[in-house]
Amino acid sequence: MAWLVLPGLAVLVFSLAVPLGFSVYYSLTDWDGLGAYQRVGLDNYRSILTDDPVFWRSLRNVVALIAVTIFVQNPCAFVLAAFLSRLSSRASRLLRTIYFVPAVLSLVIVAKLWVDVYNPTFGILNKLLRAVGLDALAISWLSNPSTSLAAVIWIIVWQGFGWALLFYYAALMTVPRDLEEAARVDGASWLATYRHVIIPHLYPVISTVIVIDVISSMKQMELIYLTTAGGPGQLTQFLGVYLYQKAFVSGEYGYGNALSVLFVLLSAGLTFLVQRGMRVLSR
Amino acid sequence: MKTKAFVIYTLALAALALLPAAPAGAQTKVTLKMGDNLPDRSNTWGAIVEQINGEFKAAHPGADIVTESYPDQPYQQKIKIYATAKQLPDLFKFWSFTSLLKPLIDGGFVAPLDRADFESLGYRPGALDTNTYNGKLYGIPVSMDFWVIYYNKKLFKDAGIDHVPATLEELYALIPRFKAKGIIPMTTDGKDAWPLSITFDQLVWRISGERGLPRQALDRKIKFTDQVFVQAARALQQLVKSDLFQEDLMVSDYGASRNLFGQGKAAMYLMGSWELGLGTDQAFSAEFRANVDAFKFPAVKDGKGAVDDLMAWYGGNYVVSASSKNLALGKQYLMFYAKRFPELAWEKQATLPAQTVKARPGDTPVAQTILRIISEARATSGTPALDLSTPRFKDDNENAIRELCSGLITPEAFVKKLDAAAEKAAKK
Numbered sequence: 201m202a203w204l205v206l207p208g209l210a211v212l213v214f215s216l217a218v219p220l221g222f223s224v225y226y227s228l229t230d231w232d233g234l235g236a237y238q239r240v241g242l243d244n245y246r247s248i249l250t251d252d253p254v255f256w257r258s259l260r261n262v263v264a265l266i267a268v269t270i271f272v273q274n275p276c277a278f279v280l281a282a283f284l285s286r287l288s289s290r291a292s293r294l295l296r297t298i299y300f301v302p303a304v305l306s307l308v309i310v311a312k313l314w315v316d317v318y319n320p321t322f323g324i325l326n327k328l329l330r331a332v333g334l335d336a337l338a339i340s341w342l343s344n345p346s347t348s349l350a351a352v353i354w355i356i357v358w359q360g361f362g363w364a365l366l367f368y369y370a371a372l373m374t375v376p377r378d379l380e381e382a383a384r385v386d387g388a389s390w391l392a393t394y395r396h397v398i399i400p401h402l403y404p405v406i407s408t409v410i411v412i413d414v415i416s417s418m419k420q421m422e423l424i425y426l427t428t429a430g431g432p433g434q435l436t437q438f439l440g441v442y443l444y445q446k447a448f449v450s451g452e453y454g455y456g457n458a459l460s461v462l463f464v465l466l467s468a469g470l471t472f473l474v475q476r477g478m479r480v481l482s483r
Numbered sequence: 484m485k486t487k488a489f490v491i492y493t494l495a496l497a498a499l500a501l502l503p504a505a506p507a508g509a510q511t512k513v514t515l516k517m518g519d520n521l522p523d524r525s526n527t528w529g530a531i532v533e534q535i536n537g538e539f540k541a542a543h544p545g546a547d548i549v550t551e552s553y554p555d556q557p558y559q560q561k562i563k564i565y566a567t568a569k570q571l572p573d574l575f576k577f578w579s580f581t582s583l584l585k586p587l588i589d590g591g592f593v594a595p596l597d598r599a600d601f602e603s604l605g606y607r608p609g610a611l612d613t614n615t616y617n618g619k620l621y622g623i624p625v626s627m628d629f630w631v632i633y634y635n636k637k638l639f640k641d642a643g644i645d646h647v648p649a650t651l652e653e654l655y656a657l658i659p660r661f662k663a664k665g666i667i668p669m670t671t672d673g674k675d676a677w678p679l680s681i682t683f684d685q686l687v688w689r690i691s692g693e694r695g696l697p698r699q700a701l702d703r704k705i706k707f708t709d710q711v712f713v714q715a716a717r718a719l720q721q722l723v724k725s726d727l728f729q730e731d732l733m734v735s736d737y738g739a740s741r742n743l744f745g746q747g748k749a750a751m752y753l754m755g756s757w758e759l760g761l762g763t764d765q766a767f768s769a770e771f772r773a774n775v776d777a778f779k780f781p782a783v784k785d786g787k788g789a790v791d792d793l794m795a796w797y798g799g800n801y802v803v804s805a806s807s808k809n810l811a812l813g814k815q816y817l818m819f820y821a822k823r824f825p826e827l828a829w830e831k832q833a834t835l836p837a838q839t840v841k842a843r844p845g846d847t848p849v850a851q852t853i854l855r856i857i858s859e860a861r862a863t864s865g866t867p868a869l870d871l872s873t874p875r876f877k878d879d880n881e882n883a884i885r886e887l888c889s890g891l892i893t894p895e896a897f898v899k900k901l902d903a904a905a906e907k908a909a910k911k
Contacts, residue, residue, distance in 0.1 A: 232874065233567040234590035320730035321667065321748065340730040343673075345889055348734075429674060432733040432889035434882065448560045450878030451586060453567065 220464065226457040233453035244458035255459065258437045259466075262417055265353055265438075269364075269413040273357045274406075277364035282394070284365075285372040296369060303362030311426035314355045318342050343432050352427055352436050356420060364409055371405035372398070407478035414474050418467045439463050512547040513809055515816060518565075518575035519550065520558040527760035527833040535823050539816055546812060555737055556675055559583065566592050573807040574816060579613045579622055579800045580870035582877040587802075588616050594805040595619040596814065604821050605838040613797045613866065622800035623821050624837035626828075629756045629795035629863070630681055630780055631856060633849070637774040638666050638750040647778040649790065651718070654781050657750075658727055667749035670740040673732035676881035678753060679719065679888055680869045685780050685794045686715040688864065692787025697868030700902070701876075703909050707902035716887060716894035718783065723888045733889050747771055756857075757799070760833040762847035777852045793856070795863035797837050798870075872908040879904035 227244055231237035248255050280299070284292045302310065317325050318341040326338035341351040375398050383393045399406070421440030424430060430437035430445065443463060447456025517536075521529035529552070536548045551572065553561055559578075565571045571592060577584060587593050598620040601611060607627060614622040634647060642664045648654035661668040671678045687696050691711045700707045722728075729735060729743055744752035745767040752758070761767070761775045779790040801820060803813040825836035829843070832850045835857070842854055869880040880901065887897040 232586060233563060234586045234592065315734075318731075321743070340734075343731045343733040343735075343889070345891060428734050431674060431885055433886040433891040435889075435891070445878070448563050449874075451563065451874030 220461075223457045223460050223464075226454055227461050228458075229454040230452075231454045232451040233447065234451070237454065240454070244455045245462070248455070248458055248462060254434045254437055254442060255439075257434055258439045258442045261349060261436065261438055262420070264349065265356060265417040265420060266414055268353050268357060269360065269417060270410055273361060274364055274409060274413070277361055278368045281365050281368035281372055282398075284369055292369075296365070299365050300362035302359045303366075305359070307359075307422045308426060310355065310359050311423055314358075315342065315427055318351060342428055345432055345435055348428060348432055348436050352424060355427065356417075356423055359423075360413070360416065364413075367405060367409050368402075371402045375401050403478065403481065407475065410478065411471055411474055414470055415467060418463070418470065439466075513545055513812060514547045514549055515574065515809055515812060516572035517548055517550045518558070518562060518572040519552050520555045520576060522552040522554060523766070524550075524552070526764055526766055527831065528757075528828070531824065531827045531831055531833055534827060535820055538823065539819050542819070543812070543815070548816075566590065569806065571804040571806065573809050574801060574803045574813040576625070577622065577800055577802050578798050578870070579624060580798065580866055582870040582872060582874050584614075584622065584800070584802070585616060586874060588621055592805055593621050594803045594807070594810060594814075595621055596623070596803070596817065600818060601821055605825070607797075607837060607839055609865075610797045610837040614800050622802040623817055624797040625799045625801060625820075625824060626757050626797070627795070627835045627837050627857065628798045629793050629857065629860075630685055631754070631756055631777045631853070632669070632780060633744065633752040633754060633758060633761060633775055633777045635744070635747060635750050635771065635774050636776055637770065638664075638747065642666060642750070648781050650782045650784060651722070652784055654727070655725055658725060661750050662726065667729050667743060669727050669751040669753055670729045670735070670743045670749040671732070671753040672735065672737040672740045673723075673728065673885075673888065674734050674736040676884045676888075677867075677869060679723075679884045680880055681755075681794055681867045682722070682753065682780075683715055683719050683884065684864065684867050686718045686783065687711060688792050688794070689780070689783040689786045689788040690714050690718070692789075692792075694792065694862050694864060698865070698871055701868060701872050701905050701908065703905065707905055708898045712898045712901070713894050716897045719884075720887055720890070720894055724890065733885060745771060755798075756853050757834045759835060759847075759849050759853045760831075762849040763832045772847075775849050777849055777856065779856055789861065791859050791861040793860040793863050794867065795857070795860065796866045798866075872905070873911055875911070876904050876908040879907075 228239055228241060229237045230240045230243075284295055287295070305313075317323050320326055320338070320340040323341075325341065329335070329338045339347065341347050379397055379401065380393055383397045388396065419440050420438045421444065424436060424438050424441045425444070428436045430441050434442075439459065440463075443456045443459035446452045446459060519529075519532065521532060523529045524533050532550075536550070540546055540548060551561075552558070562571070562575060562577065566587060577587075584593070596619075598611060598615070601620065601623060606624065610624040610627070611620060614620055614624055632647075638661070639645070639647075642657075642660045644657055644660060646653075648657060658668050671682075673679060684697050688694060693711075696705065696711060697707075699705045700709075700712070723732065729740065729749065732740075735743075741752065741754070741758070743749045745761060745764065747768070747770075752761075756777075759777070762772055764772065780794070782788070782790050801817055803810060803817060807813050825838040825840060828834050828836045829840040829850075832847050835850075835853055840854075842851065846854070869877045883892075883897050883900040883904070886892045886900075887894065892900070
């Protein structure tokens with residue numbers, strides 16, 4: 201019966217292992233994607249790690265995004281989910297739908313929407329700020345070097361919030377009521393109930409959400425590409441956009457492939473670490 | 484028995500399904516796959532291509548044309564990806580530049596053309612040369628491109644301004660007057676950076692009075708760190724810092740900046756002569772179309788260059804894919820296009836073609852100005868520096884320009900980056 205795994209294995213090999221193999225091969229060349237190429241050994245990797253500030257900037261931005269999703273988005277989504285789980289089912293369904301709307305919108309629409317919201321000339325954000333007398337705050341959010349990264353991270357968090365909320369809400373509904381009641385009978389406050397009973401019960405879900413957050417932060421590409429394309433300068437550059445630009449804009453296909461190999465390694469490593477961390481935490 | 488009947492029934496069905504396919508196969512048209520950067524097919528340039536395609540199909544009943552169109556930058560990337568995947572369209576619009584066309588030629592992706600076929604078609608001097616590599620013609624130039632500033636006469640009047648600026652100082656003096664009226668003084672595409680890079684080249688020329696300094700720096704005869712480049716970088720950074728442009732310059736793309744001007748929110752638009760179609764673009768109001776005009780890029784105080792030193796080149800072209808199965812038909816299309824386009828482009832006032840055209844009584848004011856500017860030019864630049872070298876240099880150049888104009892690096896650091904990029908490209 202072992203042959204039954206073959207179709208699945210074949211898909212995995214041809215959709216993952218073979219392309220990755222090609223990537224590794226081309227990452228050792230100076231191919232521009234079009235003509236002849238030479239093998240350059242580990243040169244691409246060496247220059248990425250020692251001589252490419254944009255790579256490190258992209259990585260820093262990824263870390264910032266991960267930090268914001270884990271330490272800001274997740275707690276907010278959890279608190280809101282806990283609040284929703286106490287409401288009547290009708291009210292909670294309505295609110296959940298509202299919070300989930302951004303998550304079902306197409307990325308292109310979300311990007312265009314926020315580019316317009318942030319627009320310094322006709323954007324609604326600056327209009328509101330001016331209306332309440334905060335003219336000094338009415339700046340060009342996406343192109344101002346001091347706000348651009350926060351502005352794009354906000355869009356990503358805004359869109360991803362619905363997912364986190366949905367996960368936490370679904371998980372909270374699975375917590376057995378008697379567990380909670382037992383804690384309360386024992387005199388636990390609501391805070392203690394959440395801290396010692398409910399949250400430990402939800403560790404597997406929290407761990408899953410965090411892994412998803414880490415992976416989606418790592419592979420963040422489309423939204424950045426559609427809003428700032430990494431600018432101003434390279435301040436909002438992310439690994440996904442950067443490797444695409446290297447491969448297909450600046451014609452450094454070999455270098456782009458080296459970036460993508462590092463990207464895979466980093467993603468795998470980080471996911472492993474997060475899972476490890478969560479396991480230790482849930483013990 | 485039942486199984487046998489089922490098999491016969493299935494086979495009969497399959498045969499039936501195949502029957503209508505046979506005669507249709509005999510009549511199959513030859514489909515030419517085309518690609519271009521003109522997504523708007525009902526206006527100006529895109530509409531002209533549609534008309535040419537219609538006429539070509541009428542003249543070649545067996546031919547069909549399927550076009551894929553994207554805005555400029557995504558289109559360039561798409562073509563590179565198609566080339567890498569060996570799926571280029573049969574013929575496509577591209578750019579004659581070393582940074583874009585040469586890698587395709589070196590990779591054997593573009594079919595050479597017979598230059599003699601095109602020499603009698605009225606091209607301006609040098610137009611075919613920019614599409615010639617290793618002594619062979621690889622593309623037909625379509626437009627004569629040069630750097631100008633478009634302006635909206637009504638918005639100038641609304642701000643009480645009765646003249647176009649002849650110097651950068653005059654230009655700076657206009658900024659507060661437009662701002663007081665809630666008008667954006669000028670727009671351009673900052674996100675893609677190449678317009679700012681061309682402006683940098685223009686400033687180098689205005690300051691030095693010497694043609695082709697960036698090319699010399701790329702050839703490593705001089706250095707980008709020389710004083711003139713620092714001065715030009717300073718001037719460019721000052722242009723951006725002076726509130727001349729839309730606030731979100733560095734993240735607003737081609738379409739967004741063009742719309743700000745076309746919708747009457749900005750008084751000036753820094754762009755190439757290929758936008759002379761603004762005067763006939765139905766997407767904008769009749770009032771705008773009647774008021775759009777152009778002027779020469781201003782002079783720089785104490786600069787040695789003159790306003791008639793023109794950043795001008797032949798950028799856009801059409802090429803045929805070397806691996807096209809319909810090579811002969813593709814070449815016939817190019818010939819058809821080369822003959823029809825200049826006449827239609829000028830008749831519809833869509834762009835200034837690479838072939839010479841004559842002024843006509845019905846020309847829009849902006850078209851008349853564009854013709855006047857090119858006729859008054861005392862020297863032209865040729866291809867801008869960012870497109871004279873490798874794709875990597877182009878990308879480095881654009882990134883350095885983005886950093887300079889975002890105020891992230893000093894003019895001195897900018898020229899150092901440019902010089903390092905040129906050094907890298909020269910070694911390649």
